[in-house]
Amino acid sequence: MSSHDHVPVLLEETMAYLSPRENGLYIDATLGYAGHARRILEMTSPAGRLLGVDADRLAFDSARASLQAFAGRVSLVCSYFDRLDEIAREWGFVPVDGILFDLGVSSPQLDDPGRGFSFQASGPLDMRMGPDAGHTAADIVAGASEEELARIFHELGEERYSRRIARQIVAARARSPVTTTNELARVVAAAMPRHPAAGARVARQQIHPATRVFQALRIAVNDELGRLREALPRALSILRSQGRLVVITFHSLEDRIVKRFMQAEARGCICPPDIPRCACGREPRLRILTKKPLTPSIEEVKANPRSRSAKLRAAEAI
């Protein structure tokens, strides 16, 4: 894969909020194919440094090759970002001027049938971003109870027909194991009602019936929400005063986690509203820079349809 297969999302907006300064220290917690990272390195020249983190070995190798021109200014770590503070400390990036999270998966990951992220081509139902994720999607499809599958599809995929799909999967796997992306996509498509409930039809016509199920399994396999909840406070703990935190999400549940985290840290006090005087003593630690999340322009979505669900939120450490 080349770095050109992934188009960085909301690139100008990200730079406007991250505001990379000459000779500053920055962390890209989701390095991917280094589109954002390259721009950060250009803007921080001549001596700015970047710590790039990604759980995916292929993305990591590709980024290392494409950032060779910046070799002396780049440190790369192949790891999940949950322990971002520890990684940053180890590599001398504390306190840091800015941290970027551009969540989810990259286009080359989605397009590689061997990774099992997409049903567009047949491949093993894997979906692990990093090797230490443990369970594959096939393990979940084979081993989770009907209730658990329905919960995953409903909560993580916001799939309206989660129970029907879970029931079909349990029936299908009793006949023979469901181990490939194509098999799963077929089972899901067969579980869909012929005449979707009113209101569901229009929205659903535009996406393949298996889209939400695949997204839900990917989020579950990689514990994406849990890792994000873990990483955000750790990221804040290593930002210098006035350092910037920029987060791009592609899923409403991710966006909610980011929004609530920023709001809570901007408020500080967590005492119940009926207490006359603050007892928790917590001070605000963030100033929110984006009242509402930024979304891509129509032009960007046209040029890069995968950007369509992106939301950017930014905040500054106090």
Ligand SMILES: C[S@@+](CC[C@H](N)C(=O)[O-])C[C@H]1O[C@@H](n2cnc3c(N)ncnc32)[C@H](O)[C@@H]1O
């Ligand atoms: C949308 S891509 C980032 C693209 C990148 N900004 C660019 O311009 O090329 C998201 C990347 O984050 C990585 N990733 C997602 N969740 C992660 C996590 N919890 N820890 C580390 N890397 C993660 C994925 O492997 C993927 O390469």
